[in-house]
Amino acid sequence: MQLTKMTRLSLAVAAALTLAACGNKEEAPADASAAQSGAAAGEVVKLGFAAPLTGPQSHYGEEYKNGVTLAIEDANAEKPTIGGKPVTFELVAEDDQADPKTATQLAQKFVDNQVSGIVGHFNSGTSIPASKIYSDAGLPQVAMATAPAFTQQGYKTTFRSMTSDTQQGSVMGKFVVEKLAAKKIVIVDDRTAYGQGLADEFEKAVKAAGGEVVKREFTNDKATDFAAIITSIKGTAPDVVFFGGADAQSAPMAKQMKRLGLKAPLVSGEMTKTPTFLKLAGKEAEGTIASLAGLPLEKMPKGGDYATRYKARFNADVATYSPYGYDATRVIIAAMKEADSVKPADYLPKLAAINYSGVTSAAWSYDQNGDLKDGGITVYKVEGGEWKVMETIGGAGAAAAPAASAAQ
CATH class of the missing domain: 3.40.50.2300 (Response regulator)
Known part of the structure; x- marks a missing residue:
């Protein structure tokens, strides 16, 4: 009887050890896979985005955001490398409710979270107060804002994605x-x-x-x-x-x-x-x-292709703003690639001097104020x-x- 108990105890211990060993074997490949995935992904580069995503102007913000989303997906599909290592771009989207106070709060949040660039804000009334915070932080901002005052403040970090009013x-x-x-x-x-x-x-x-x-x-x-x-x-x-x-x-x-x-x-x-x-x-x-x-969508340099891909991705037609959000995002990424750095201080001069062939313009470039040269x-x-x-x-x-x- 005593021998049977010992035998049973030995078998239980052995079974426990076997299960533990199996558990370790199962975890090891998972850990290795995660490490390999991290190595493949490289650095995650966060891009901030702000627009009205709720309220009566949410249809503007959602379409604008779709363009930015498509640009980031396209950029990541190209498997970019910057500074000798692979990078993955990540969208950090926020709802500023078309409200200036909310916009400044979000701007500080973006700065605190160390995003590498800003696409937005949508409204001039939100872009202008937020631009002071971005300027103080040296953080490039490519906004949809069209009010003349946006680029007349003397900030080196403010750029447009549409023609000025x-x-x-x-x-x-x-x-x-x-x-x-x-x-x-x-x-x-x-x-x-x-x-x-x-x-x-x-x-x-x-x-x-x-x-x-x-x-x-x-x-x-x-x-x-x-x-x-x-x-x-x-x-x-x-x-x-x-x-x-x-x-x-x-x-x-x-x-x-x-x-x-x-x-x-x-x-x-x-x-x-x-x-x-x-x-x-x-x-x-x-x-x-x-x-x-700008030009009608069908006459934009890459408007036809963009419209087709946008429809396939979002099951909706292009309304107005998404192509400009797309180009704004790709312009920031292009500047990073030219500078071979995702640090704002490094790529900001490249953004100011950019000459980019995009969806909306074949010659997207800026004057000394951050206004688009190629208007219409x-x-x-x-x-x-x-x-x-x-x-x-x-x-x-x-x-x-x-x-x-x-x-x-």
């Missing part, structure tokens, strides 16, 4: 006077950095072209009832009503203008030239005119419920003159 406003002001034969013009803006900045530049150009601004009104970026403003401006019998702001406001404005009998067409900027505007405004969208920086504006009009090209003005040097003149 200095150019867009000046082109559109001249366009409505000379091409639409408008003489009496009303201007409304939403008092954001973007909306007011665009309206200011538009007003300068209207007056320079011989047009008259008969009334200027303002609202805010949360408003949806414009009856009082429309009633106020209707008596001036304007030829055109220009709105500086987003589609969440321009769509109900377009509907209410038609319903209150104001026959002047609504003219606006790129935040109105969206599928969302068409959906929100419905049949009252007809006749609305909007400008957009396309004017669209809603016809039959769709945005259709009216005219493309400038680009590849032809549009540089009005932009430079306005900047002076």
